[in-house]
Amino acid sequence: xxxxxxxxxxxxxxxxxxxxxxxxxxxxxxxxxxxxxxxxxxxxxxxxxxxxxxxxxxxxxxxxxxxxxxxxxxxxxxxxxxxxxxxxxxxxxxxxxxxxxxxxxxxxxxxxxxxxxxxxxxxxxxxxxxxxxxxxxxxxxxxxxxxxxxxxxxxxxxxxxxxxxxxxxxxxxxxxxxxxxxxxxxxxxxxxxxxxxxxxxxxxxxxxxxxxxxxxxxxxxxxxxxxxxxxxxxxxxxxxxxx
Numbered sequence: 280x281x282x283x284x285x286x287x288x289x290x291x292x293x294x295x296x297x298x299x300x301x302x303x304x305x306x307x308x309x310x311x312x313x314x315x316x317x318x319x320x321x322x323x324x325x326x327x328x329x330x331x332x333x334x335x336x337x338x339x340x341x342x343x344x345x346x347x348x349x350x351x352x353x354x355x356x357x358x359x360x361x362x363x364x365x366x367x368x369x370x371x372x373x374x375x376x377x378x379x380x381x382x383x384x385x386x387x388x389x390x391x392x393x394x395x396x397x398x399x400x401x402x403x404x405x406x407x408x409x410x411x412x413x414x415x416x417x418x419x420x421x422x423x424x425x426x427x428x429x430x431x432x433x434x435x436x437x438x439x440x441x442x443x444x445x446x447x448x449x450x451x452x453x454x455x456x457x458x459x460x461x462x463x464x465x466x467x468x469x470x471x472x473x474x475x476x477x478x479x480x481x482x483x484x485x486x487x488x489x490x491x492x493x494x495x496x497x498x499x500x501x502x503x504x505x506x507x508x509x510x511x512x513x514x515x516x517x518x519x520x521x522x
Contacts (some may be wrong), residue, residue, distance in 0.1 A: 280327060283332070284330075302326075303327075306395050307397060308395050308396065316503045325395065325397070333387075337369060340364065348419060349419070350419050351421070353423065354419075355383075355417055355418055357414060357415050358414050359417065361375050361417065362375050362410070365385055369402050371387075371402035371404050372405055373387055375411065375412050377412035379450075379475060380412075380449055381419070382412070382417055382419045386405070388406070389401060436520055449463050449477070450463070450476065450477065
């Protein structure tokens with residue numbers, strides 16, 4: 280679980296507690312009176328064991344890779360490409376979920392013949408849930424920074440420039456501990472949810488630069504770090520700037 284079931288905010292135990300309280304407690308065959316020889320928290324262990332087992336049975340990243348759908352900063356994919364590859368592997372309909380046109384989740388559904396611990400999980404179609412992804416232009420981005428981007432800079436020194444800005448456009452994405460935590464919206468405010476503003480980087484006088492929003496002009500300056508070059512996604516992580 281420490282390897283495969285990670286919390287995007289970096290608090291794994293909190294995520295696991297939430298999943299158990301929301302989902303595990305709803306499974307009738309995990310009620311303590313269903314066990315012949317029950318020991319404390321046995322039902323919790325059974326729930327997480329089975330969940331991880333199902334995860335390994337449907338390795339989404341490997342399934343997509345087998346269909347030629349791999350993480351990329353430049354390539355985009357259609358919903359039908361992603362959906363069809365996952366359906367073929369699962370044997371039933373799959374719900375594909377996106378966040379800001381980025382592939383975010385894949386939901387698989389089952390009917391269980393027997394108890395969760397030992398029963399047979401039969402692939403099933405969704406019960407009302409649908410995809411929220413666009414029909415095309417879906418981004419499936421790597422989890423690591425671009426290789427052509429400079430290494431993150433810590434402390435008061437300015438980050439290394441990748442060259443003269445060329446009016447590049449993109450979003451200002453905020454992240455901490457390597458996890459995305461919202462973005463800058465059009466009024467220059469950090470929101471954890473909502474529509475990200477589109478910025479264009481422009482070289483200003485002196486050593487600093489400014490980001491120009493389509494709706495208003497703002498200067499991004501935090502902890503003595505000035506954004507110099509904006510690529511298509513810039514990650515700001517407290518005292519570290521990823522460009």
